[in-house]
Amino acid sequence: MKRIKLCSADELDIVKTFECGQCFRWNADDRGVYHGVASGNYAELETKDGLVYITTDADESFWRDYFDLGTDYAEISSAFTGEYLETCRQFGCGIRILRQEPWEALCSFIISQCNNISRIKGIVEKLCRCFGDELKAGDVVCYGFPSAERLADLTPEELAPLRAGYRAEYIITAAKAVSDGSLDLEALKRMNCRDAVKELRKLKGIGEKVANCVVLFGLSHMEAFPVDVWMKRALKENFPEGFDPESLGAYAGLAQQYIFYYARSNGK
DNA sequence: GAACAGGCAACTC
């Protein structure tokens, strides 16, 4: 593996980005180095002297895209005005909206429903170990996210060891739809956000919240605005007269992530 | 043992 200087720590705060609830396969070791897998590529990230370094076999261009480094977040978030949004933006600065694999995002956010992060991570990890391809990067052995094709033929009984509960059925339903072509995730990327959400919601077990997470984190629709119980609470407290995400424009999803991260960290 | 958790579907009025 090679070690590359990726970007400045201002552009990418690895702690905030990996801990803000958008992804489930990145974990820090006791030295603060994050280890993870994306699209079958293993990487380690660390911050040193204001710079982010990445150790990986994959191309730098892959990771630049994954971390959305071509987008100027300072510029696009200047549209988030008002005291509260500015506080959230400042608090969350350095968060990147990861451009995750569509299928991985769909499957992961199905698992996320009514679940806490550590349990979600545990289930996703077991899913990869049981059904994903083994990957080798240097001395490290890890597992890729299993394809929809691989999961489509499984029975709920075969997924039972994951302890995903009633979500197992939803995973299989989604895997079948993706593998038989009735749900074309790449096509959803090219659709507008609202239609993509509508398509995803046709699947059993995919509601408004999960669909919005999938389009934001897996399909790069930055205007998506997932609202869960934390967001509901935060918006109610700070915008008692109501709040319209469309007022935030094409990058509402970034604002959502700032608000969410602030709410989760402060309880407000 | 009961209540609850980053949600959804099915059912009620």
Add this chain to the structure above:
DNA sequence: GAGTTGCCTGTT
């Protein structure tokens, strides 16, 4: 259409 309930599992 707004409100209620069961659902797997794990934690408190």
